[in-house]
Structures are given as C-alpha cells and as structure tokens.
Amino acid sequence: MRRALVLGFLLAATPAAAEQLVSGISQDLIQITSNYTGSDIVVFGAIEGEANADNRGPRDVVVVVRGPDADITVRRRDQVAGVWINHDAAKLSGMPSYYYLASTRPLKSIAPPDALTHYTIGLQNLQPDAVHSHHDYEPFRQAALRHLLQDRLYTETPGGVEFLSDTLFRAHVPVPAGVTRGQYNVEVYLFRGGMVESAQSTPLFIDQTGLERRLYNFAHNQPFSYGLAAVVMAVIMGWISSLLFRRPT
Numbered sequence: 001m002r003r004a005l006v007l008g009f010l011l012a013a014t015p016a017a018a019e020q021l022v023s024g025i026s027q028d029l030i031q032i033t034s035n036y037t038g039s040d041i042v043v044f045g046a047i048e049g050e051a052n053a054d055n056r057g058p059r060d061v062v063v064v065v066r067g068p069d070a071d072i073t074v075r076r077r078d079q080v081a082g083v084w085i086n087h088d089a090a091k092l093s094g095m096p097s098y099y100y101l102a103s104t105r106p107l108k109s110i111a112p113p114d115a116l117t118h119y120t121i122g123l124q125n126l127q128p129d130a131v132h133s134h135h136d137y138e139p140f141r142q143a144a145l146r147h148l149l150q151d152r153l154y155t156e157t158p159g160g161v162e163f164l165s166d167t168l169f170r171a172h173v174p175v176p177a178g179v180t181r182g183q184y185n186v187e188v189y190l191f192r193g194g195m196v197e198s199a200q201s202t203p204l205f206i207d208q209t210g211l212e213r214r215l216y217n218f219a220h221n222q223p224f225s226y227g228l229a230a231v232v233m234a235v236i237m238g239w240i241s242s243l244l245f246r247r248p249t
Contacts, residue, residue, distance in 0.1 A: 019049040019059070021198040023188040030175055030206045038177045041204070043102075043186055044170040057193030060103065060110040061161045062121060063171045064189070065204070067098030067153075068182035069129070074140040074147075090140035094129025097180040098153050102160025102171040111194045119189065119196065123149075123156055152176050181206050 023045030030039060043063050075089040103110060107122050117125050123145055131137045148154040153176065161171045173186075184204040190197045219226040 019047050019190060019192065019197050021061075021188055021190045021200045022046050022048055023186075023200045023202065025186055025202055025204060028202070028204055030204070032177075032179075032181065032206065032208045036177055039175050041173050041175060042170055043173055043188065044168075045188055045200075046169075047167045047190060059197075060105055060191040061163075061169050061171075062101065062103045062107070062110065062189040062191065063161055063173070064121060064187040065098065065100040065173050066096045066185045066187070068096070068180055068184070069094045070097040070180065071095075072128075072144050074144050076140070076143075088133075088135060090131060090133035090135070090137045092128035092131060092137065092141060092144060095126060095144065097182075098184065099123065099126065099148075100155045100157075100173050102157045102173070104159070104161045104163065104169075106158040107156075110191050111196075115194060115196065121189065123154055151178065153178065175206070179206055181208055 023043065026042040026044070030041070043065075045061075047059065047061075072092045072095050073089060074092065076087055101107075101122065107116055111121075116122050120126060126145070128137075128141070133140065145154060152174070155174070161169055163169050182205075184206060186202045186204050187199065188201075189199045
C-alpha cells in the first residue's frame with residue numbers, strides 16, 4: 001500500500017509535457033504446479049513524449065519486481081562451551097520475499113543515493129517495517145540479504161534492461177521455483193539526469209494450481225483435519241511398508 005501511494009503521487013506530480021512510460025509484462029499470472037522449475041517473464045515498454053529536449057542527461061530505465069512482504073527471522077550461531085548453538089536472533093518484518101532489479105546501467109551511475117533511498121531502489125535500501133531484536137539489527141539484515149542472494153530470491157542485474165531502439169526497451173525477469181505465492185508488483189522507473197521522470201506499476205500474480213492448490217487450501221482452511229489426515233496417512237504407509245518388506249520366518 002505504501003509503495004502504491006508513493007508511485008501514485010509520483011504519477012500525479014509528473015508534468016504533462018515530460019516523457020512518460022508505457023510498460024507491460026508478457027503475462028500477469030504464473031501458475032505453479034508440482035513440476036514447476038522456474039520461468040521467465042518479459043517486462044517491456046516505450047518512452048513517449050519529448051526526447052533529448054535539453055541537456056538533462058541520459059535516459060535510464062530501472063525495472064523492479066517486488067514479492068509479497070514476509071517476516072524473516074535471522075539467527076546467529078555462537079560457540080558456547082565448545083558447542084555451536086543459536087544464540088541471538090532478529091525478526092525482520094515487512095521485507096519483500098522476492099526482489100529483482102534490472103537497470104540500463106549500475107545504479108550509482110543513474111541516480112544519487114538519496115533518490116534511490118527515497119524509492120527504496122537497490123538491495124541496500126531495503127529496510128524492514130519493524131524489527132524485533134535486542135541488538136543492532138544491521139548485521140542480521142546483511143546476513144538476510146546474503147542468504148536471499150544465494151537462493152536467487154534477491155538479484156541485481158546492471159545492464160539487464162535493453163534498449164531495442166531510442167524509445168523501446170525490455171528486460172527478462174526470472175521467476176525461480178521457490179517463490180512465494182501472492183501478488184507481486186512490477187515497477188518501471190524512467191530516470192533522467194538522476195531524477196525520476198516517470199514511473200508505472202503493474203501487478204503480477206503467482207498462484208498454485210491443481211492438486212497443490214487443493215492441498216494448500218486444505219492445510220490453511222482446515223489445519224486440524226489436515227494434520228489428522230497426515231498422521232493417518234503416515235500410519236497406513238508405515239503398515240503397508242512393514243507388510244511389503246517383512247522377512248519370512
């Protein structure tokens with residue numbers, strides 16, 4: 001909601017004579033099945049309006065895909081009496097479960113740090129809405145970023161936005177198998193001379209389908225029945241296995 005309000009204010013405040021973005025995505029719904037191993041979507045668009053009207057600097061496009069907010073718990077292991085245990089922890093609330101950024105150039109060449117911070121563009125500008133920790137949470141935030149980068153749920157790709165002509169651009173966005181279901185936001189920013197000239201946001205929905213969807217709904221809507229069914233199934237499978245692999249006397 002906060003991101004939508006910021007983008008809405010930006011669009012309302014953009015002068016009519018300025019360059020405007022028109023963007024879209026190749027598909028707005030991704031259905032996850034049991035054999036889903038990942039896919040790609042294409043973010044494409046065009047820049048309309050005045051071009052090279054003055055010397056405000058080169059045009060740059062930044063594409064950001066944000067997943068649903070999630071609570072991330074980071075634990076730090078310490079050695080106590082020769083044994084490694086989870087000693088400290090921090091819970092970071094409101095961090096995106098998925099974050100992909102593609103840009104025409106490195107971010108530091110596109111805009112100053114304060115502009116990037118204002119729009120939370122870039123991995124280092126991602127901050128939790130709330131923190132539950134008795135210590136400085138920054139080391140835990142950095143550890144979370146490293147872990148999500150390793151799992152390819154957080155990615156920055158300088159040069160990932162390709163200009164097909166003076167006004168047409170595109171970017172390929174990977175959607176790995178481990179993404180969270182829910183609504184994603186595909187944000188496209190047009191920078192000129194270090195300032196945001198125009199922006200546009202498009203929703204992307206990722207959902208389960210088939211048997212996986214029915215099991216998910218069953219587990220969340222009727223957790224007691226789901227747990228009971230899982231126990232009964234485990235007992236039946238164990239009994240069948242004992243019959244199949246029982247040694248003759």
